[in-house]
Amino acid sequence: MPIKMKELMALSEESKSTILYYVKEGLLPEPSKPKPNVHLYDDTCVQILKFIKYLQHNFSYSISEIKHIFDSNHFDFDDSFEMMVRSLEVISGGRDNLWYSKETFLKLLSIDEVTLQSYQDKGYLFERSKGYSSKELEIAEILGRVGDLGLDCCLLDTYVSYAKDLAKSENEVGSALLKNNEESHNTRYKLLFDLVLTMKPYIFNMHTVEAHKAHNNKGNKHEKSL
Incomplete structure (x- = not known):
């Protein structure tokens, strides 16, 4: 469903200047112009903007790096779960992938x-x-x-x-x-990303750390008892 700039700004929490810049850089599709001074954006632009922000804030990707990702991969922003899986595949490969x-x-x-x-x-x-x-x-x-x-x-x-x-x-x-x-x-989309990309490795790695600590403490207690 096409949406106006004001609605896109509200849903994506991005400024007008940022949105226009992303359109200029090819990260967002050009809006349709059914009437003079009326610009309508595809509602998938909301997901694209959220994804760009997520890459910037959580992985420190630059705009040029994000543009390269978009140019090199196909994302289906209409299918939320497929989009998340595809995004994970890209991110898990690393930012400087050959x-x-x-x-x-x-x-x-x-x-x-x-x-x-x-x-x-x-x-x-x-x-x-x-x-x-x-x-x-x-x-x-x-x-x-x-x-x-x-x-x-x-x-x-x-x-x-x-x-x-x-x-x-x-x-x-x-x-x-x-x-x-x-x-x-x-x-919900951001939460799922955070669970898979942040929460999962944190829990696994911290349990490894705690297990090593417990093992070392057990060894130290045994040595002191001798």
């Missing part, structure tokens, strides 16, 4: 296709729509070091198992959270 074909990726890592396929089959690494990114290169190098040291992959398998179960729950919660809630849509 993309590699499978052939180049294998050469950079000096591994064969069988090894790469085994990483993917085990759920340690993923081939994306554009190939393999800098993030996949980093992950594959870590996996190579694990193999060089002959370490057991049980921890990685546990990560994958928990991740699959967690993904199912996130999908269910996300779908319910974003379904038919137009009035509080933006608030």
